[in-house]
Amino acid sequence: MIHHIFVVTFLVSLLHLHIKADSQVRHVPTQPPPDSRPVFTYAICNNIQRPHFTESIQLKVIPHLYLIDYMEIACKTASDRFTKFSATYYPSVPGYFIDSINGLAGNWADNKTYWRLLNNNSSTSVGASDLDPKPGDNVVFMFTKAG
Ligand SMILES: *[C@@H]1O[C@H](CO)[C@@H](O)[C@H](O)[C@H]1NC(C)=O
Ligand SMILES: *[C@@H]1O[C@H](CO)[C@@H](O)[C@H](O)[C@H]1NC(C)=O
Ligand SMILES: *[C@@H]1O[C@H](CO)[C@@H](O)[C@H](O)[C@H]1NC(C)=O
Secondary structure, three states: OHHHHHHHHHHHHHHHHHHHHHHHHOOOOOOOOHHHOOEEEEEEEEOOOOOOEEEEEEEEOOOOOOHHHHHHHHHHHOOOOOOOEEEEEEOOOOEEEEEEEOOEEOOHHHHOEEEEEEEOOEEOOOOOOOOOOOOOOEEEEEEEEOO
């Protein structure tokens, strides 16, 4: 019994030492704080058709994921702001074309509106199922009227 109490006390003091050592390590500048994980910004923006909306979220970059996967993550983790999206697969491209975001669909036939994909304010050469965002990227789906 006494032996057990001793062991527990010993372990608790070891743990205490460990926590102390750990909190000192955290102040060493070479140790990155937990919130400096590599992230990119994903945003959706509609300024041309009422109701206007802009939403943005920072997402952790995960190897082997494409933008369309992050769009699903945004809908799961911030479902109040990123409610849904729909896409059509075109085997000839091949890839997904984004038809609608948060219930707003492009209408090419009536007024040439579509969801335009930008990274760092420039048009991307690939679509949502081929764009693999890198840390620091600023990826935006901008509701746009062509012409
Ligand atoms: C485009 O046409 C649709 C269908 O007529 C309409 O609901 C929408 O408001 C129009 N959008 C713009 C930007 O003109
Ligand atoms: C994109 O352009 C806006 C102004 O139009 C600017 O404020 C912003 O810094 C730019 N972002 C990037 C990532 O280039
Ligand atoms: C976008 O801008 C960020 C910050 O300047 C940079 O780290 C990143 O490499 C850029 N991405 C592209 C695709 O240009």
